Amino acid sequence: MDVSRPLVRVVAGVVLDAQGRYLLSSRPEGKPYAGYWEFAGGKVEAGETEFQALQREFEEELGIHIHRARPWLTKIHDYEHARVHLRFYRVEAGDWSGELQAREGQAWSWQRAGDFDVSPMLPANGPLLAALAVPTTLKGRLKTGFYGENNMGEYRVVPFELAEPQHQNILISEEALAKRGKMPEAESVWVVISDAAQWPRVQDADVVVWQVGHQAAAEAVCALLEKGVAVPLVVLADSGLVRQYQKLWLAAGAHAVLIDDETEAV
Structure with a gap:
């Protein structure tokens, strides 16, 4: 460049x-x-x-x-x-x-x-x-993966440890990816982070999932989105933070927002 x-x-x-x-x-x-x-x-x-x-x-x-x-x-x-x-x-x-x-x-x-x-x-x-193939409405959770639909049909993302050869979209944490040393072989790789310091290390991901655990991290997501993101960003947070920040995150450029609990996502 x-x-x-x-x-x-x-x-x-x-x-x-x-x-x-x-x-x-x-x-x-x-x-x-x-x-x-x-x-x-x-x-x-x-x-x-x-x-x-x-x-x-x-x-x-x-x-x-x-x-x-x-x-x-x-x-x-x-x-x-x-x-x-x-x-x-x-x-x-x-x-x-x-x-x-x-x-x-x-x-x-x-x-x-x-x-x-x-x-x-x-x-x-x-x-x-x-x-564009990544749905903007997703359901599921980190332990079992996410799923949704685009206009080609069903779209599923499977945790790396549960993935089988036929699975095209893989979910892996940034820590596990760092230990592995290379991206899994898949059509798309979704990498999970939990703080802003990890963001620069996951720019090769196809999708980034930010697991937001507190208000400071929620504000960090807002600041990052305002600057602009080159990778689709899915935000995962508890129901309270989702109620408070969902509109802000989506208006600023988040690809999707999910609730981080045992219920289905929003």
Whole structure:
């Protein structure tokens, strides 16, 4: 990564429809990576907030209006033409309106998580496509694993010590991972942490689960999310902390929030 180049602030929107599909569009002729598929968006102009830039870009490019959006993942990526700070926002089906239009002559397509069929894909978007397969509503607990559904069907995450060859998504603690010395072989690896000091050590994970045990840790999650996270963050906390912080965590960019007890998750 060339840190000497200026960092360009860019926003992109993961727009979903009522079937849970997400919107991809192709880059028009005359732009770098013309013909590549991406999540629509663009540069944040002087005097704009990120949300205002997101609204403007979608109206200019695709003719739809974004009413609400929440931050999700933040990536820093070096392209040949620029070094970008790329903030992705999730836009749920009820949070946008209008009829899609190819205002820049681009193509667009609705895709299913885990089953996209357009190419070539913009280089920065590979991890985003994998992260979109992770359900935002999960149930379960650490001892037995988590489960949910995406629009491809059932999604299950199994603790490493219980995993069998057919299990594709593995859950392991940061301490166990450090002792093991390498990631388990799986389609995705979820790593469990319990404090902020562990966060820098788990950036190779596909998903991070933060087990929050007290209010100071709950505030640390808020601070981390405000800076932006590059990995989907699932927050696990007791019911009291969930009642107090769930809206804050989700609004700041948490992927999902679960209650850390023997009951089913929220």
